Amino acid sequence: MSAPENPSTKILLPPGVPLWYTAAKGGVIGLVLGFAVAVVFIVLDRRKANSVEAAFVQARTVCLQYRGDKGVWPKDCDLTRPGMQMADAKLAPLAEALTKCQVPGGWSFVVKSPEGGPAILFTPEKSGRSFERILGVIDGWMDDGKSFAGDLRFDGAQARLRLSVE
Numbered sequence: 001m002s003a004p005e006n007p008s009t010k011i012l013l014p015p016g017v018p019l020w021y022t023a024a025k026g027g028v029i030g031l032v033l034g035f036a037v038a039v040v041f042i043v044l045d046r047r048k049a050n051s052v053e054a055a056f057v058q059a060r061t062v063c064l065q066y067r068g069d070k071g072v073w074p075k076d077c078d079l080t081r082p083g084m085q086m087a088d089a090k091l092a093p094l095a096e097a098l099t100k101c102q103v104p105g106g107w108s109f110v111v112k113s114p115e116g117g118p119a120i121l122f123t124p125e126k127s128g129r130s131f132e133r134i135l136g137v138i139d140g141w142m143d144d145g146k147s148f149a150g151d152l153r154f155d156g157a158q159a160r161l162r163l164s165v166e
Helices: 019-070 092-100 129-142
Strands: 105-110 119-124 152-154 159-162
Touching: 019 092, 019 105, 019 119, 019 129, 019 159, 129 152, 129 159
Parallel strands: none
Antiparallel strands: 105 119, 119 159, 152 159
């Protein structure tokens, strides 16, 4: 039997690079991949949050303008189809913001919310942790950053932006 065919005569050579270098390289690659995944989630959440915030802002503007023009709040309505009560309001920016909203769901206005005053309600099609992360970002931008305090309140199933005339 010749030497290449006999596994017992195989000579083991030391690695060409030190073990610490290989471990450090693997750690750096892991960190870069971890940060890349985190950045993707952050960017996607921020993009969705921007679209939902724009819809809240436009809906708030329409409802406050209605209140300013008529002296009363509009009746409870679906903001995607507000009906004849808001026929003279400028609804084009609201319709555009609702169309561009990246989180599908229902938008409505109610005169009596659980907090007691008028509010804009957003109910997503898919509720849960992703929705809460997005609303947490918006709450930090628009309000106090607390989900159960302030003007913007939300849970896993619904978000309510309380309106007031001050």
